[in-house]
Amino acid sequence: MTDENRPNKRMVKTTFNRKFGVSESVADKGFGRRPEREDRSYGEKRSFGDRKPFGEKRSFGDRKPFGEKRSFGDRKPFGEKRSFDDRKPFGEKRSFGDRKPFGERRSFDDRKPFGEKRSFDDRKPFGEKRSFGDRKPFGERRSFGDRKPFGERRSFDDRGRRPLNRPYEVWQENPSEVQEPIYRQKPVTEEPIVFENDVELDITTIDAEPTTPPWFKKILALTTDKGREREGKFLAEGIHVIQELLNHHADLIEAVYFVEDFKDEVLINEIKAKEIRTHDLPADLMKRISTTVTTQGIIATCRIASTKPDYDKSRxxxxxxxxxxxxxxxxxxxxxxxxxxxxxxxxxxxxxxxxxxxxxxxxxxxxxxxxxxxxxxxxxxxxxxxxxxxxxxxxxxxxxxxxxxxxxxxxxxxxxxxxxxxxxxxxxxxxxxxxxxxxxxxxxxxxxxxxxxxxxxxxxxxxxxxxx
The missing domain is CATH 3.40.1280.10 (SPOUT methyltransferase, trefoil knot domain)
Structure with a gap:
């Protein structure tokens, strides 16, 4: 086909009234474009004539409220088949008289648009507090006349209340007489005196167990595994043990404790010569840390130390x-x-x-x-x-x-x-x-x-x- 016989390009558009035609607008420029809209700023609402805004309720005239059953006149009961004599065939559209087409909004007369507040005459706006006469605002304490504040004790001077330590009968008979208070006393019971072999036992001569000194508690803790691990020390008890440590590990001895009647002066002088601290210890405390039935009267505290074996020896x-x-x-x-x-x-x-x-x-x-x-x-x-x-x-x-x-x-x-x-x-x-x-x-x-x-x-x- 030659260019002369080829028809001009035209755009066919469909309109809402179901009519077809050719767009001759200059704005389309021959390419079927829709006409440009008139200039309108963004956000400006379009005018729909008398169409009411969205959300405004419609007026249904004499329509009955929801839930109220309608009267169907001579309508037959449910289940009874109807007569279709004058009924139009299926597919033939019914005539609704002057009923408006679908999509056309109804007129609700003078109903105000959606969002416009109603007038409630003299009703105050929301949030404004109402007047309750002389009622005080919330949080302000009320006045109770001469009532005293909470926590302040009341005075019972002018109240006819019975004093705490006065018998009720006496007070009731003589309310105006000032009487001395009666104090309750614990009844005194005489304990029998205990005799043993015709000798009276004086209980007050028994002394209470003395408290353990704080420094001795640390020594006493060395008798347990946890105490030794915590303090990093151990106890060495006996003359031969301490002599062995003095000869080979004197640097590990921290202090030596002995009782007052300890008689090995040679060992004591040797300990003092190595500038090791010495302390006197009561015999009862020495028994508490001793692991023998008969203690030798000397004990030492030493630091924990050891040497690892040499595994590379030939023998x-x-x-x-x-x-x-x-x-x-x-x-x-x-x-x-x-x-x-x-x-x-x-x-x-x-x-x-x-x-x-x-x-x-x-x-x-x-x-x-x-x-x-x-x-x-x-x-x-x-x-x-x-x-x-x-x-x-x-x-x-x-x-x-x-x-x-x-x-x-x-x-x-x-x-x-x-x-x-x-x-x-x-x-x-x-x-x-x-x-x-x-x-x-x-x-x-x-x-x-x-x-x-x-x-x-x-x-x-x-x-x-x-x-x-």
Whole structure:
């Protein structure tokens, strides 16, 4: 098709009255655009003629209120079929007379637009307080005449009230007479005097228990594990224990307490020569902190300290302690370890504290000369020692070999595993040990004390290491 035969482009528009045509407006410029609106500022409301604003209620004339049933005249009851003789066929529109088309708003006469406030004559605007005559505003206290304020006590002078401590009968009969108050007294009862062997007991001669001095409470706290851990100190009791500490660990002694009748002047002079504080302590207070039945009359407070074992020695003997709870047995283990030149002790979890007063006394104060570690996980420690070249040897009553049956090269670095007094060494620790040994002895005896068995093994391994 050539350009001459091609028709001009025109835009067909549909109007609301369902008429079609061609837009000839200059504003459309031939492209079917709608005519531009007349200039009107933003927000300016359009005029809808007599259409009432949104929200204004319509007038329904004589329409009955909601809920009131309508009268249907000769309308048939519900369920009875109607006659459709003069009814128009379906689809044919009915005539509504002068009823306005759908969408055309009705006129509500002189009803005011939505949002315009109504006039209530002389009714005051919302928020303005009403006048209640002489009623005072809220929050202002009322006047009660001569009534006194709250909290002020009333005067009962002119009131005919009976005094507090006066009998009712006397006051009632003689209200004008001034009488002295009657005071109630506790009845006095005579307690019988107690005699024993014809001697009268004087109860007032019994003295009350004296209070504990604050400085002594700190010393008394050192008898418990928590107190020692909190204060970082321990108690050393007895002449031999304090002498041992003076000779090897005098720097750890803070103070020495002794009773008035303590007679070891040589020890006292040695303590004073090392410039250690000394204090006199009453005999009753000494008994409270002593762990013996008969105290020796001297006790010292020392700082907690220890030395770790050296695991890199070429020849070494260690002792692994499994939950020994008797302080005397642990103190004896320290003494035998020192006696046979042991390299140290490893105290597993559940073992009594090495700074317990009975352990210190059981070792005669020598426990600080033996390197040790406390509260150790023995499984981890066994694996660590095995990496360092140690042979873990457990003591077992049912073992088939003795210490002399083990290959000598395995005895250069030895760690003995000793157990609890009653239950013995735990079975799972024996299973992970490298060797298990027994001590040859008479069958009439089931077992030995743990400290005695440890002493025998320490002596035997010391003899075997000499021949290497």
């Amino acid at each position: 070494s003997v260690l002792t692994l302690v499994d939950a020994i709870q008797d302080p005397g047995n642990l103190g004896a283990l320290f003494r035998t370890s020192l006696g046979f030149n042991s390299s140290g002790m490893i105290l597993g979890k559940g073992t009594v504290s090495p700074f317990n007063s009975k352990v210190v006394r059981g070792s005669s104060g020598t426990f600080l000369r033996v390197p040790f570690e406390a509260s150790v996980d023995l499984i981890e420690q066994i694996n660590f020692l095995r990496q360092k070249g140690y042979t873990i040897i457990a003591t077992d009553l049912h073992a088939k070999q003795t210490l002399s049956d083990i290959v000598p090269r395995k005895l250069k670095k030895v760690a003995f595993l000793v157990g609890n007094e009653g239950a013995g060494t735990k079975s799972y620790l024996i299973e992970i040990a490298d060797e298990s040994v027994r001590i040859p002895m008479n069958n009439n005896l089931e077992s030995l004390n743990v400290s005695v068995a440890h002493g025998i093994l320490s002596y035997e391994v010391a003899q075997l290491q000499k021949d290497m």
